[in-house]
Amino acid sequence: MTFGMVVLAGGIGRRIGRPFPKQFLLLGGKPLLVHVLEKARPIVELEQIVITCPEAHLEETRQLLENHGFDRRFRCIVGGGTRQESVYLGLKALEGVDSVVIHEAVRPLVTVDEFRALIASPDENAMYGIPISFTVLRGHEYVEGLLDRDELVNVQLPQKFDLPKLVAAHEAARAAGTSFTEDASLFVQHTGERVRILPGSERNVKITVPADFVMAEALYADVIGRGS
């Protein structure tokens, strides 16, 4: 079995007027993207690591890889206009691998062990997930219904898929014009196959809004032994 990886680094810095894309934000002094790639570096099973990034930041991302000494396993490509399109382009850029691990730059606190456990999982397709610890309801301006949180899962990355099957699922989604915010739902919807849920970690936070960054800084300080 051979493995490749797609790392999504497609932010363009639009949210709250950030002067540069989120993947370049410094957490503990290092760009978020570097945090992720450093976790992938020791995993020899990952034969190719493709980073999808905006065209306007392609050279900056390549420079980052060079500055931080990432070898030829790591390469950048231009992503698409949506997350789904970027994943598809990343999948198509992988050559000769059986399985793909998908991760994103905005989850910098992923661990090497989490990557290793995902790769070692006997399931062909797997993802990390954690229970929902808060109440969820349906509704917009008014409550329209209840949702049983025991039947829900907070989807995390990284995820792992059989590469040809995921490519086929993406092509089916493109043909059907359906869009998804992550790949497990796309995969299940368009293949009908099962995706194993591995127990994730509350610490593997996704940095979406500014408060997430504050939390990530505190978690990272704890990781490196500088927490208060």
Place this chain on the structure above:
Amino acid sequence: MGRTAVVTGASQGIGRATAVRLSRDPSIANLVLVARSADGLDATAAACATGIVAVHQLPYDLGDLDGIPALVAGIHERHGSIDVLLNIAGYAEPRSLLDTSAQNLVTTFTVNVFAMLVLTREVVRHMQGRPIKIVNIASTAGITSRPGWVAYAASKAAVVSLSQTLSEELAGTGVRIYTISPGRTATELRRKLAPEEDPNTIMQPDAVADVIAMLVGEGERTLDGQNIIVRQQI
């Protein structure tokens, strides 16, 4: 006779807030605003328009160290004295160690440290034996670790050191040097350092300007030589 105050970095942030604050100070006659951005200086001068002080704009790039002696001589010649020097101009380009270029280090130290030192030297040279107040803006980044801000944090540590050293070296000459280390302040520079932060939740430049105004007041005689930490308190 009113005093002449020179404010660097006057086009925005703490520099602008300080200029506005001092424009209402009856002990000041002339306020000389120095910054790279002529447009920014226009905006600051406009904000000072309701004050009681004559405001003079002097666009200048402090990255040009060689021109600073002529800059200071020109101010001195025009106004007859430089009684207050506020070294507020700052530069930051946060990068991880492996992404930090030599140019980043040079520019950061040139603006934050070397220009401050040359300005101070020239002002003291012109004002031998007369009372001068100098306020140097450092940062809390200069006294605690700041991963990812190596050039900026090191430059601010240098500001703390040079200020304390010069305060002792010039003791008894009438020159009083103060260092202010602001904590998180809602400025454009801070936005570069912490782009995820909501500027409405941190200290505003006016708070630092109030402290500067207190220090440059003629009655203040006890805090020079110290690194004064200014933080928003809850």
